[in-house]
Amino acid sequence: MALRIDQDHSRFKAIVRGKIKQNLRKYVQQGEMIGKKGKDTISIPVPFIDVPHFKYGHKEQGGVGQGEGDVGQQLAPGNVEPGDGQGKAGQGEGEHSLEVDVSLDELAQILGEELQLPNIQDRGSEKIVTTKIKYTGIHTIGPESLRHFKRTYKQALRRQISMGTYDPNNPVIVPLREDRRYRTYRLENLPETNAVIIYMMDVSGSMGDEQKEIVRIESFWLDTWLRHQYKGLESRYIIHDAVAREVDRDTFFHTRESGGTMISSAYKLCRDIIKADYPAASWNIYPFHFSDGDNWSADDTRLCIDLLKTDILPQVNQFAYGQVESPYGSGQFIKDLREHVGESTNVALSEIADKDAIYSSIKDFLGKGR
Amino acid sequence: MPRSLTPRLEDLRKEIEGHAREFGLDFFETVFEILSYDELNMVAAYGGFPTRYPHWRWGMDYEQLSKGYEYGLSKIYELVINNDPCFAYLLEANAEVDQKLVMAHVYGHCDFFKNNFSFRHTNRRMIDEMANHATRVSRWIDKLGVERVEDFVDRCLSLENLIDQHAPHIAATPTPSWLKSRPS
Structure with a gap:
């Protein structure tokens, strides 16, 4: 069943894949969930996007607006709380990887768009035909294996009510031969490509x-x-x-x-x-x-x-x-x-x-x- | 589609509601509905509400929740909304004992919702209001195009952490008389 959220979900996936909204794609981050399969841990990639936020300073003190000030005084941000850790920042650029799990079908679509591949003109599609059973209706005769329980029950119930043999206090429904209903099917020819x-x-x-x-x-x-x-x-x-x-x-x-x-x-x-x-x-x-x-x-x-x-x-x-x-x-x-x-x-x-x-x-x- | 409780669960619900009242809990009427796991994930991704405006962020949360559930890492047992009536969702696949536990738990939430000081100013028609917002945003999208509306919403979202959550309480405090009468 299609859920309402599917449209939001595919929009998100399109953003992650860089199809639309390049300005958002730069915020894509690569999260992951760690799962276990037997002894091995597996990583399940979960990309997410965090839109930029204003952040409060560490403490409501210092910084801008602290009085007249002298010429040359620096506008320092609030003091960093102790405990943030020491040590030097690393040098050099990290490796940014983006892993999006896509289905093979989506992959093929991307491939097709990327290489501008034409869709294949297939030949002989009309010649190849498979037959498929399609259940189309209800009939009064048919094999027992195709008996439609609900319809049979309803029919029996209807008959018993109209005959006056239905007792609400003891609602036993006994279907007779003519109450039985069966699914009927038709064989449909479906063109198939091989x-x-x-x-x-x-x-x-x-x-x-x-x-x-x-x-x-x-x-x-x-x-x-x-x-x-x-x-x-x-x-x-x-x-x-x-x-x-x-x-x-x-x-x-x-x-x-x-x-x-x-x-x-x-x-x-x-x-x-x-x-x-x-x-x-x-x-x-x-x-x-x-x-x-x-x-x-x-x-x-x-x-x-x-x-x-x-x-x-x-x-x-x-x-x-x-x-x-x-x-x-x-x-x-x-x-x-x-x-x-x-x-x-x-x-x-x-x-x-x-x-x-x-x-x-x-x-x-x-x-x-x- | 949300389904109402099965007759069996409905009987249990009545019994649990009775116990909850016996213990002196006071709550809004509580409506339970049953959802399949993907529907529950959807509602959870919407921040716990059944209808929201279209936006990719819900899709992102949905993906995370779905993966967590599908790989067996996390599971949502219950969702309850501070609305009048309260709405609560049960996961279809849960065992009966889980459902009992969750229902009892939910009545606790609902008592809290109704009586806690912090919720005095909470809009108890929030489900309706959010559905109205969803309709309005959809109408804008039809009119202006998804790109423009989405860009705008993205900007709003980057400000959302600056909203003062105490504002309703502050605004509700009447100006003291000595402040009013003071000459300016």
């Missing part, structure tokens, strides 16, 4: 921890955004070196393998997954591939481009390739892609040099609104 992200990552020897960190951060944001756009988003994860395999999310981000790089193996697997589980007519499909761009051979690259052109691109909303710079430099693969499929409208290519480049890379990937 989306799947297929993450592919190169885990060959040249992809270090830092590269994986970049991929992890970037895929978190992609995930958040697409989740905001589609209800019921699915994710699939593929890792590959010279061979590809499907893994769970945890493995995806934590595997360190070594070996060569055959990107085509991942694309083949991606194609097979799409073919098996996600018919293009009813799914919005987003393959994201991250690699350092060092493919094993030109032959394999050619194979990749073939796979993309004939199998993957016609099926998907957008194919995205992010090339992460590794200690061994940035590879050739993105150039090959740019040359052969860079013209396609549903291909997004991005080079991610370091963590700071994630921001613009997200924009490269999501800026097309597909």
Whole structure:
């Protein structure tokens, strides 16, 4: 239920987040509540704002208005009460942190506004339909499991009163067969949008921890955004070196393998997954591939481009390739892609040099609104 | 929405009221209502009143109270307003023994409200007055825009600690006759 205070609450959150009223934001302070979870203490951030106040002096003595005074006499504030403690003030600026807990949905909204991401035009939304049961009315027949107790009781009560068998001193109501009332339902068709992200990552020897960190951060944001756009988003994860395999999310981000790089193996697997589980007519499909761009051979690259052109691109909303710079430099693969499929409208290519480049890379990937 | 007491609680209330009178307490009529925890947090954030003017500060307090309750750090048992009739709120989820304790406690407050010297000048229609203020501020917001009204209210709030809380008592003291007759 919506409470009256919700409007005040969201206004406060907007101020804290710096959306409105910059002049108030400077008063935001970071309080916290300390909670306990088992043995660990946890800190729950509670931001608050204190508007500036006039303060009374320490004592009603001294200060301004103490008489004629001599030239040069200082207008001193009231004496500081003893006991305020001694010691020097610290030097240097402290670290100001502001932590606002926001829901992922809000985060996605902020991301969208910040990067000016277009909302996704989804395709096939009319084709996909789920049926939902909606209870619409009351009927005199139906299964016992749907019996409406209150309506049945009322009906019986009404009948007994009109028949004169109702006794206020002994108000026993006995429903007969014809008193019973049942809920009825209708099956409604609801259009539904389905989306799947297929993450592919190169885990060959040249992809270090830092590269994986970049991929992890970037895929978190992609995930958040697409989740905001589609209800019921699915994710699939593929890792590959010279061979590809499907893994769970945890493995995806934590595997360190070594070996060569055959990107085509991942694309083949991606194609097979799409073919098996996600018919293009009813799914919005987003393959994201991250690699350092060092493919094993030109032959394999050619194979990749073939796979993309004939199998993957016609099926998907957008194919995205992010090339992460590794200690061994940035590879050739993105150039090959740019040359052969860079013209396609549903291909997004991005080079991610370091963590700071994630921001613009997200924009490269999501800026097309597909 | 506030709900009135369940029949069971109403019976208990009558019994407790009886005990309170037996002990010689004298109070305004007291109306109990039951609120869910988020409603109770809302009323508490409004400074204990059901209706206030729109302002972000209530939202801030609400967030703090809600988090405290949701993480199990704090819990409000009771709220009572020094109004005539007194209004008191019970938390829906409390156990019966808590409710009994709270109701008995509330009657103590209400006796104090009615009879304490410091409350002589208290406006006992404050709930109505605050609701009127809320309506008035909302009307201003509709007319002038939320920014302008909020800025103004923010400034007022930064002065609120300068209001002399003893002022009603001082103003109520008649000027002594010797002071009046003194030639100026």
